[in-house]
Amino acid sequence: MHGVQQANQGQQKQALTHDIVIVGGGLVGASLGCALAPLIERYGWRVAIIESNALPESAQEVSWQPSFDARASAIAEGSAQRFRQLGVWEAMRSEATPIKRIHISERGRLGATRLSAQELGVPALGHVIPNAWMGRVLHHHLQQLPIEWHCPATVAQLTPQAEGHHLILSDGNELTAALTILADGGRSGLKEQLGISSRRRSYEQTALIAHVGISQSHQGVAYERFTEEGPIALLPLPGQAMELVWTHTSGTEQARLALSDQAFLRQLQSAFGDRVGRFTRVGQRFSYPLSLITAEEPVRPGLAVLGNAAHALHPVAGQGFNLALRSVMDLAEELAQGAENQRALGDMQTLQSFERRRAQDRSNVIRFSDGLVRLFGYSLPLLPHARAAGLVGLNLVGPLRRSLARRAMGLER
Numbered sequence: 001m002h003g004v005q006q007a008n009q010g011q012q013k014q015a016l017t018h019d020i021v022i023v024g025g026g027l028v029g030a031s032l033g034c035a036l037a038p039l040i041e042r043y044g045w046r047v048a049i050i051e052s053n054a055l056p057e058s059a060q061e062v063s064w065q066p067s068f069d070a071r072a073s074a075i076a077e078g079s080a081q082r083f084r085q086l087g088v089w090e091a092m093r094s095e096a097t098p099i100k101r102i103h104i105s106e107r108g109r110l111g112a113t114r115l116s117a118q119e120l121g122v123p124a125l126g127h128v129i130p131n132a133w134m135g136r137v138l139h140h141h142l143q144q145l146p147i148e149w150h151c152p153a154t155v156a157q158l159t160p161q162a163e164g165h166h167l168i169l170s171d172g173n174e175l176t177a178a179l180t181i182l183a184d185g186g187r188s189g190l191k192e193q194l195g196i197s198s199r200r201r202s203y204e205q206t207a208l209i210a211h212v213g214i215s216q217s218h219q220g221v222a223y224e225r226f227t228e229e230g231p232i233a234l235l236p237l238p239g240q241a242m243e244l245v246w247t248h249t250s251g252t253e254q255a256r257l258a259l260s261d262q263a264f265l266r267q268l269q270s271a272f273g274d275r276v277g278r279f280t281r282v283g284q285r286f287s288y289p290l291s292l293i294t295a296e297e298p299v300r301p302g303l304a305v306l307g308n309a310a311h312a313l314h315p316v317a318g319q320g321f322n323l324a325l326r327s328v329m330d331l332a333e334e335l336a337q338g339a340e341n342q343r344a345l346g347d348m349q350t351l352q353s354f355e356r357r358r359a360q361d362r363s364n365v366i367r368f369s370d371g372l373v374r375l376f377g378y379s380l381p382l383l384p385h386a387r388a389a390g391l392v393g394l395n396l397v398g399p400l401r402r403s404l405a406r407r408a409m410g411l412e413r
Contacts, residue, residue: 018148019345021167022175023155024184025051027073027131028307028324031374032140032181034086035332037145043339048148048175050167052184055139055151068211069283070130072243074099074222074235076322077122082329088141095133097236099125100220103275106227127224128235128243150175158190164302164346178345179302181331186293186309196297196305197372203290205230206253208246210285212235212268215277218242225272232272242276253287291368298353302346304331311362319365330357 020036022029033049040047075083075096083089096352102125117125131255150169157168164178184331191198212234223234230247237243246268248256256264265279272279293312298305307324331354 001063003151014171016048016175018048018175018177019043020045020047020173020179020181021165022047022049022181022183023158023167023188023190023212024182024307024309025053025055025139025149025151025306026050026183026185026186027134027138027321028328029181029183030142031086031325032183032306032328033142033145034138035086035328037341039332039336040145040147044149045345048091048177049142049152050147050153050155051151052154052188053152054353055149065132068187070132070211071209071286072128072130072235072237072319073134075127075129075134075388076319077124077126079322079325080127082325085329086141091137091140092129092134093127095238096127096129097238099126099128099221099222099236100376102222102224106225124220126236128222152200154160154188155190158193160194160300160302163344167411171228177302179304179335180346181304181306182309183306184293185307186312191295191305191309192295194300194303198296199292199293199294202250203292204250205290206248206250206287207290208244208248208253208256209285210244212242212265212279214240214242214243216240218276223272223275225275227271229271230270234272234276235302240280244282246271250289257287258287263286288359294362294366299348299351301348301351303402304351304354306331311366313366323362323365327358328359330354353370372385 020083020119022032025033029049029051033047033312036045036047039045075092075284080089080093083092091360098117100117102115104115115125117123150173153173155167156170157166158180159166159168161176164176165175165180167175167180169175182188184190186198217240218234218236220236222236223232225234227234229252230249231245232247233245235243235245246256254266259267264282264285266350268282269279289310293308295310298310306327308320309325310327311320313320313323334350334354334357335345335352338345338347343350
């Protein structure tokens with residue numbers, strides 16, 4: 001990759017010393033690499049990123065042709081501000097669809113809550129951006145930094161040592177790191193290899209995700225619609241299209257995955273209603289099981305766990321990546337503070353300070369998203385009426401609604 005140091009294959013089996021090694025070059029790992037840029041320049045830190053997927057040799061030369069099926073994420077306004085700090089927001093926003101309003105309702109009930117960017121005095125409540133575009137912008141920015149890439153490669157073995165960790169890679173290289181960051185989504189098994197357990201609670205639900213075409217302009221409105229079968233979220237995309245996240249009781253999604261496009265659209269129309277007009281087409285459908293997962297030890301001497309490796313949330317509140325990005329920025333700030341105080345990278349005082357910063361924010365977000373799942377996941381006789389009354393009440397109580405919205409946007413913690 002242009003401007004990025006590549007691991008020298010001739011150095012295989014020779015232990016290369018690094019200050020920081022980031023395991024995972026996805027959205028979280030790449031964001032952290034960007035956040036470390038001023039510290040790399042100031043202190044000359046040697047940083048490496050290990051990524052299992054091959055990256056294009058020269059991403060900036062590849063024409064951008066977004067697919068109708070490309071996965072997208074809802075980026076809160078607070079996250080947009082953080083990307084602005086990293087110097088990548090202007091490039092990201094070129095493919096972003098702003099969320100001007102949010103409409104929250106329950107199927108078959110009159111109650112609803114509406115939030116608007118104008119009411120809150122912000123340019124947008126959030127933005128929907130293709131994941132591939134976010135990754136491309138971040139990686140292009142990283143190409144300007146003296147970061148070493150091991151790609152494609154995975155960590156075959158991660159072993160604690162006196163001052164940090166020793167890593168053996170699948171490409172034959174061996175590295176030592178004063179600070180190792182696990183940002184690999186938790187799929188590698190490295191946490192388990194280190195004996196870091198996670199609290200897991202399955203929601204016994206599965207999210208079905210697809211892009212859908214609509215017959216009228218969405219006008220920048222995002223919808224969260226609670227139905228008897230599960231929440232339906234629709235996020236605005238360019239043109240007359242939206243990203244669908246439809247939560248199902250696990251197992252019931254299989255029948256919908258097998259439907260023809262027209263039959264699927266008819267069932268979606270019946271479940272959601274006509275607020276966005278008619279559903280006109282659907283792209284490829286994906287699904288994944290939903291669980292609440294939190295790592296028991298997010299930090300250890302010489303180690304920090306970020307992103308989905310640290311916490312996996314229900315998508316009902318759209319907070320997963322936004323929470324992870326706040327962790328990225330807080331970690332970079334704590335590392336800067338630790339360096340100013342002449343503490344070693346990986347020092348437990350620095351990492352514990354980082355974890356204290358994160359604990360309350362993480363707890364608040366988990367409680368909020370988990371509470372929504374529980375509130376709208378039960379069908380007790382009187383509960384629907386209470387939920388509807390709550391939605392109406394929340395719409396009437398402006399200060400409370402605005403406070404909740406600002407927290408959801410990552411502007412308050």
